[in-house]
Amino acid sequence: MTIKGTPLVEMRDISISFGGIKAVDHVTIDLHPGEVVGLLGHNGAGKSTLIKCLSGAYQADAGQILIDGKPVTIENPRDARAQNIETIYQTLALADNLDAASNLFLGRELVSPLGFVNDSKMEAETRKIMQRLNPNFKKFNVPVSALSGGQRQSVAIARAVYFNARILIMDEPTAALGPQETEMVSELIQELKKQGLGIFLIEHDIHNVMKLCDRASVMKNGQLVGTVNVDEVTDEDILSMIILGKKPEKAA
Numbered sequence: 001m002t003i004k005g006t007p008l009v010e011m012r013d014i015s016i017s018f019g020g021i022k023a024v025d026h027v028t029i030d031l032h033p034g035e036v037v038g039l040l041g042h043n044g045a046g047k048s049t050l051i052k053c054l055s056g057a058y059q060a061d062a063g064q065i066l067i068d069g070k071p072v073t074i075e076n077p078r079d080a081r082a083q084n085i086e087t088i089y090q091t092l093a094l095a096d097n098l099d100a101a102s103n104l105f106l107g108r109e110l111v112s113p114l115g116f117v118n119d120s121k122m123e124a125e126t127r128k129i130m131q132r133l134n135p136n137f138k139k140f141n142v143p144v145s146a147l148s149g150g151q152r153q154s155v156a157i158a159r160a161v162y163f164n165a166r167i168l169i170m171d172e173p174t175a176a177l178g179p180q181e182t183e184m185v186s187e188l189i190q191e192l193k194k195q196g197l198g199i200f201l202i203e204h205d206i207h208n209v210m211k212l213c214d215r216a217s218v219m220k221n222g223q224l225v226g227t228v229n230v231d232e233v234t235d236e237d238i239l240s241m242i243i244l245g246k247k248p249e250k251a252a
């Protein structure tokens with residue numbers, strides 16, 4: 001599978017060090033619209049650090065980020081949002097005591113012409129987007145602390161989608177979820193793909209990678225081992241990239 005056209009995101013030759021440690025060492029990855037690219041590697045490989053340069057949490061020491069082929073400067077999370085980049089962290093930043101709608105609009109509340117927070121409009125909008133993303137979601141009027149892990153994920157995903165994310169970063173979205181919840185998040189990811197979003201997915205479970213990702217980029221000790229099309233490799237090929245740092249011969 002060769003993907004043509006200008007990538008949605010290119011991270012070129014990115015490096016970042018902490019003290020003496022090269023957490024990310026000259027790494028180049030890219031992402032196309034409607035594509036899920038898995039980021040794999042052992043603990044400490046540099047996955048989260050790399051992706052934090054895109055979400056604006058860190059600034060790279062060297063390298064370039066291009067969106068739609070144009071170089072951009074991302075110095076903070078606000079710059080990332082301005083590029084329609086949204087991040088969903090494993091430890092979800094939801095306000096536990098608020099309901100789904102209040103979380104969806106947290107910090108970006110809808111207000112009436114007189115300047116009052118428009119709760120009913122926010123709930124209606126939340127229902128609308130949940131209908132599209134997760135029609136089984138019914139818990140609109142309870143604090144999100146009463147939701148399951150998967151339901152919380154769907155609120156976070158709805159928030160990103162509502163605010164027009166084109167590029168979604170998901171750092172181990174299913175790590176804390178049971179099989180059914182994982183299935184629900186998988187379905188959400190497929191749905192977002194269909195809508196043309198590009199997704200960077202940090203994922204440890206090879207089974208999920210094979211199922212959800214179009215390509216996988218593997219890191220080891222801060223360096224990129226390689227990027228493969230998942231339908232051209234086996235689970236073992238990917239495991240050997242992760243463990244041995246070796247790219248399979250047959251992969252381009």
Ligand SMILES: Nc1ncnc2c1ncn2[C@@H]1O[C@H](COP(=O)(O)OP(=O)(O)OP(=O)(O)O)[C@@H](O)[C@H]1O
Binds near residue numbers: 021022023043049
């Ligand atoms: N803020 C920081 N200060 C110092 N060192 C850091 C910082 N963030 C990450 N590191 C180091 O950078 C390296 C890469 O860490 P990173 O969190 O990117 O790994 P990861 O691939 O996401 O691992 P995991 O799978 O465990 O989440 C590690 O050696 C880590 O200790």
Ligand SMILES: [Mg+2]
Binds near residue numbers: 047048049
């Ligand atoms: Mg990490």
